[in-house]
Amino acid sequence: MFRLEVRVSTPAWFNLALPLLAIAATLVLCSGLIALAGAGVIEAYGVMFTASLGDSYAITETMVRAAPMIFTGLAVAVAFRAKFWNIGAEGQLLAGAVASCFVGAIPMSGPLAMLLMAVAGAAAGAAVALAPATLRVKFKVDDVVSSLLLNSVIYYALMALIEGPWKDSFSGYPISPPIEDSANFPVLLEGTRLHLGVVVALLAAPLIWFLIVRTTLGFRIRVTGENPEAARYGGIHVERVLISTALLSGALAGLAGVGEVGGVHFQVMSDISPGYGYSGIVVAMLARLNPLGVVPAAIFLAAVMTGAEAMSRATGVPAFLSDVIQGTALLAMLVALLFTAYRIRRVGVAR
Amino acid sequence: MSAVFEQIFQVGFLAAIIRIATPLAFATLGEMFSERAGVLNLGIEGIMLLSAMTGFTATSLSGSLWLGVLVAVLTGMLMGALHALFTVALGLSQHVCGIGVTLFSSGLAYFLYRLIFGQQSVPPSIKGFETLPVPVLSSLPVLGPAVFNQFALVYMAILAIPLAAFVLYRTPWGLSVRMVGENPRAADSAGVSVIATRFQAVILGGALMGLAGAFLSMAQFNAFTFGVVSGRGWVAIALVVFGRWDPWRSAGAALLFAFVDALQLRMQASGLGHIPYEAFLMLPFIFTIVAMAVMSRNAVAPSALLKPFRREER
Numbered sequence: 012m013f014r015l016e017v018r019v020s021t022p023a024w025f026n027l028a029l030p031l032l033a034i035a036a037t038l039v040l041c042s043g044l045i046a047l048a049g050a051g052v053i054e055a056y057g058v059m060f061t062a063s064l065g066d067s068y069a070i071t072e073t074m075v076r077a078a079p080m081i082f083t084g085l086a087v088a089v090a091f092r093a094k095f096w097n098i099g100a101e102g103q104l105l106a107g108a109v110a111s112c113f114v115g116a117i118p119m120s121g122p123l124a125m126l127l128m129a130v131a132g133a134a135a136g137a138a139v140a141l142a143p144a145t146l147r148v149k150f151k152v153d154d155v156v157s158s159l160l161l162n163s164v165i166y167y168a169l170m171a172l173i174e175g176p177w178k179d180s181f182s183g184y185p186i187s188p189p190i191e192d193s194a195n196f197p198v199l200l201e202g203t204r205l206h207l208g209v210v211v212a213l214l215a216a217p218l219i220w221f222l223i224v225r226t227t228l229g230f231r232i233r234v235t236g237e238n239p240e241a242a243r244y245g246g247i248h249v250e251r252v253l254i255s256t257a258l259l260s261g262a263l264a265g266l267a268g269v270g271e272v273g274g275v276h277f278q279v280m281s282d283i284s285p286g287y288g289y290s291g292i293v294v295a296m297l298a299r300l301n302p303l304g305v306v307p308a309a310i311f312l313a314a315v316m317t318g319a320e321a322m323s324r325a326t327g328v329p330a331f332l333s334d335v336i337q338g339t340a341l342l343a344m345l346v347a348l349l350f351t352a353y354r355i356r357r358v359g360v361a362r
Numbered sequence: 363m364s365a366v367f368e369q370i371f372q373v374g375f376l377a378a379i380i381r382i383a384t385p386l387a388f389a390t391l392g393e394m395f396s397e398r399a400g401v402l403n404l405g406i407e408g409i410m411l412l413s414a415m416t417g418f419t420a421t422s423l424s425g426s427l428w429l430g431v432l433v434a435v436l437t438g439m440l441m442g443a444l445h446a447l448f449t450v451a452l453g454l455s456q457h458v459c460g461i462g463v464t465l466f467s468s469g470l471a472y473f474l475y476r477l478i479f480g481q482q483s484v485p486p487s488i489k490g491f492e493t494l495p496v497p498v499l500s501s502l503p504v505l506g507p508a509v510f511n512q513f514a515l516v517y518m519a520i521l522a523i524p525l526a527a528f529v530l531y532r533t534p535w536g537l538s539v540r541m542v543g544e545n546p547r548a549a550d551s552a553g554v555s556v557i558a559t560r561f562q563a564v565i566l567g568g569a570l571m572g573l574a575g576a577f578l579s580m581a582q583f584n585a586f587t588f589g590v591v592s593g594r595g596w597v598a599i600a601l602v603v604f605g606r607w608d609p610w611r612s613a614g615a616a617l618l619f620a621f622v623d624a625l626q627l628r629m630q631a632s633g634l635g636h637i638p639y640e641a642f643l644m645l646p647f648i649f650t651i652v653a654m655a656v657m658s659r660n661a662v663a664p665s666a667l668l669k670p671f672r673r674e675e676r
Contacts, residue, residue, distance in 0.1 A: 048477055096457055098404075142651075150655040153663070155402065155457040156599060157654060160647040163596055171640035292461050329476035331469055338408075338466025345454045345462065 013355050021351045026304065029350060030297045033343040034311065040343070041336050050326035062321030063314035071203040075275065077306075077313035078212040079104065079284070082267035083291025084298060084305040085219050086136075090260035091300050092223060094236040095144060095253050099158030100264040101288025102165035103136035107265025109169055110135035112272045112279045115190030124194035125207070129269050136265020137258040139165060144257030148250040162288065170281055179278070187279040196274040206274030213306065215263070220302035222259075232256050264288065293341045299348075312337060375624060376508035381582065383613075383620035384519045385410075385574040389598035390605065390612045391526045392570030396442075398530065398607055399563030400543040400666035401449055404460025406571055407595030408467030409441040413575030415471040418586040419478055421488050427580060430488075431515070434576035435569045441467055442568020443561070450560040453670030464595070475586055490584035491515060513581045515573065522570070526609040539563050543664035546671040556671045571595075600650035606662045619646045 042052040063073045083100040090097035097103075111132035115124055142161060146152035174185045181188070196206040223229035234242040235252045243249050271283055290312055297311070298304030319333035389410060396403040403409075417434030421427050441463060448459040479486055491513040499510040509520075530536040538559045541549035546556045574594070579586045601619060605612030626642035 044473060098457060098461065146651070146655055152651070152654040153668075155404075155668070156603060157651050159404070160596065160600055160651055163593055164644050164647045164651075166593075167640035167644040171638040174640070175638050286465075289461060289465060292458060293465070296458060329473050331472035331476055334469025335466060335473050336469075338462055338464075338469050341462035342448065342459065342466060345448060345459060346452065348454075349452060 015353045016356045018352055018354050025351060026299050026301065029299065029347040030304070030308065030344060033297065033340060033347045036343045036347075037336055037340040040339055041332060044332060044335060045326075045328050048326075048328040050328045055322050055326045055328050058325045059315065059318030059322045061318075063318035068203060069317070071200060071205040073310060073313045073317045074209050075204045075206070076317055077309040078209040078270050078274070079267040079287045080290050080294050080309035080312055081212040081216060081305055082263050082270065083287050084294030084309050085215060085291075085302055086260045086263035086267070087291045087295035088298060088300045088302055088305055089219060089223065089232070089263065090140075090256055091295060092236045093232045093253060093256040094239075095147075095256050095260065096155045097140060097143070097158050097257065097260050097264075098155055098292070099140060099143060099161045099288070100260075100267075100291045101284060101286065102158075102162035103139045103261045103264035104268040104271075104284050104288050105162075105165050105169050106135040106139045107132035107268030108272045108279050108283055109172065109187075109268075110265070111269040112187050112190055115194040115272060115277075116188055118191055118193075121193035124191060125196060125273060128190075128194060128273055129211075129266060132265045132269035132272075133262035134265070136263070136268065137261040140257040140261025140264070141254070144254050148253055166281075169279065173279060173281065177279075185281065189278040190272065194273065195277055196270075204275065206270075208270030208274040211266075212270065215266070216302050216306045219263070223302060228252075228255060264291070267291075290337060293337055293344075296341055296344045296348075312340075373504055373507050375628060376504065377512070378624045378627070379617065379620045380509055380512060380516060381620075382623050383616045384513075384516050385577040385582070385594060386598060386601060386616040386619060387519045387523065387613050388570045388574035388577065389595060390601040390616050391522055391609060392438075392567040392574065393598050393602045394567075394605070394607055394609060394612050395526070395530070395539065395570070396564045396567035397602055397667055398543045398664055399539045399560045400546065400664055400669065400671070401446065401560055401564050402456045402460060402668055403442070403445055403463075403564060403567060403571075404457055404599070405441060405445045405463025405467065406460075406598055407591060407593070408464030408471070409438055409568055409571045410575040410578070410595050411591045412441060412467040412471040413437045413572035414579035414590050415475050415575075415586050417572070417576040418488065418579040419475070421580060422486060427488075427491055430580055431573070431576045434580075435572040438568040438570070438572020438575065439565050440568070442565040442571070445568070446561045446564040449670065450557055450564065453672055456668050456670075472588060485585050485587060487585040488580065491581040513577075515577045515581050518573070519577075523609055523613040530609060535559075535562070540664075542671070543666055546666050546669075550671075550673065556673075560671070574598075597646055600646050603663075604646070604650045604653050606657070607664060615646075622646070 045052045045055045063069055083104060086100045111128035114128045114131040139161060143154045143158040146157050147154045173187050177187050179186050179188050196208050199205045231247050231252045234247060235249050239249050267287055276283055294305055294308040294312060297308035315333045315336050319330040322328055323330035389406060393403055393406055413434040416437040417430040420433035421430030445463050448454045449456045493511050494514050496510040500506045538554045541554055542556045542559045550556050578590050583590060601615040602612055605615040622642050622645055626639045630639045
């Protein structure tokens with residue numbers, strides 16, 4: 012006889028094993044689609060791997076794509092730790108992009124411009140995230156729905172800007188005017204797109220890990236998420252913690268937008284984010300909400316996205332496979348997480 | 363001002379409102395059933411997209427519009443069942459699963475569409491539904507041509523509203539749905555299967571979302587494009603809240619949104635407006651967020667929304 016038992020604690024190796032299990036399951040499930048498209052599964056995944064991680068240039072391209080997802084992944088991980096259900100990283104990213112582009116277009120010395128772009132972008136993202144947090148704290152409004160709906164509000168606001176007063180008068184396209192050349196983030200490796208923002212993203216992860224694991228605020232965030240009643244009993248001002256978490260989460264998502272403007276696009280357009288905010292949820296879940304885990308999780312998704320285009324050219328399998336992989340990975344990870352809540356135990360048969 | 367007034371009372375304008383409201387009404391009713399049973403379905407955006415794709419494809423390959431509608435509905439039900447499997451049977455967090463279902467379904471829709479139709483310079487289209495005038499009623503002044511000279515799916519949406527209200531408020535199954543959404547523990551004690559009822563409600567919701575998708579690709583646009591849903595699923599999420607989880611109010615909210623959207627399209631077309639059209643598109647989301655803040659004091663959301671039910675946990 013087997014039976015399900017509630018687990019009290021999970022061994023540490025689960026943190027690595029579960030995401031790997033979820034990713035393996037995802038690749039197996041999605042191989043059916045590759046076969047359906049009439050291509051060799053090994054070949055398709057092989058091309059995907061080579062084109063995203065096979066040589067140093069490919070790795071830089073993957074890292075450029077991973078950077079925004081590291082930031083949105085961190086944003087979601089921090090928020091979910093406090094059980095502040097921030098589904099709004101997409102909108103916060105867009106707000107960060109708009110604010111930083113606005114600042115970057117003002118002529119000033121390069122380093123100052125980059126610093127102010129980051130500050131403005133983080134502030135804009137934080138401001139957007141503040142809305143659902145305030146509504147939850149003051150009016151008990153469900154943060155899932157309000158943060159999700161704000162994405163659409165921000166998106167239309169961005170569209171109104173770039174199709175209206177902000178429209179690039181030079182090209183006539185619905186894109187914002189570019190930022191100053193001096194504000195473009197420096198490229199770190201000649202001949203690649205690897206920009207300063209990627210390094211900042213990689214540094215942000217251990218910083219946020221330290222904040223969550225080793226500081227008072229981090230402790231408050233964790234306790235508020237795990238047991239708000241106990242937190243309150245222990246003298247933690249839960250509402251204030253939720254607001255701080257939202258500000259931090261929104262600022263991180265805003266920085267994702269800053270990197271895209273300063274390091275990749277140098278202006279704002281309607282499709283500046285191919286859903287990086289939603290990908291952040293996938294990244295955070297794969298990372299089990301651990302800020303250090305966010306980096307490999309984001310690199311995995313970025314590699315899939317980068318590799319999918321080359322795979323499509325080589326094998327004819329539609330590049331949209333990467334979108335399916337993303338969705339499947341999230342669902343597979345959620346199922347894998349059941350192993351943290353339950354264990355299968357063999358029960359001896361009574362004689 | 364009178365110019366604006368004339369615009370509003372044109373028959374074409376009224377017909378446009380009804381047409382814009384139709385997919386929203388289906389989607390909103392679908393989401394409402396799911397949420398009344400206690401399950402938030404954020405998969406709606408992706409489910410509508412995938413259904414729009416499968417319905418379009420089935421029609422394109424078979425030539426039969428109703429077969430396409432059937433396939434779209436079955437797609438919606440299947441994805442609803444998938445969401446229920448994760449959130450009801452396994453009790454996983456509803457919002458994260460919903461995002462997962464949306465990412466998965468949208469990805470699958472894009473993938474399969476590209477696989478079946480390839481990359482064509484002119485996207486393939488079908489001969490979609492044609493208007494079906496209702497005898498006698500369609501000759502009424504104003505209302506006749508606007509409401510009773512529409513696609514068959516529009517009439518289905520109009521009939522779906524009272525039907526949904528009847529099912530929810532006047533049938534034993536509707537009572538079960540409301541019970542498992544309000545107080546699953548009590549429902550369980552009364553012998554109602556919480557798991558089965560939630561499954562049924564989410565699958566029914568998926569079927570309605572499938573109809574919404576079918577309408578978009580087979581009556582409104584007669585083609586499948588990657589932007590065919592473009593946020594209408596999220597609008598439906600907003601309209602359910604705005605309509606206070608009630609079929610009549612939700613449908614009314616859909617109609618109100620359709621009015622604003624149609625007005626926006628008219629003003630854009632006639633060059634009347636000085637207000638950017640995006641301001642109108644933002645309105646339902648802003649209204650909903652404000653409404654949630656105002657309403658929260660008399661808590662109208664189903665009490666067990668977002669809460670998984672496990673019998674053994676007390």
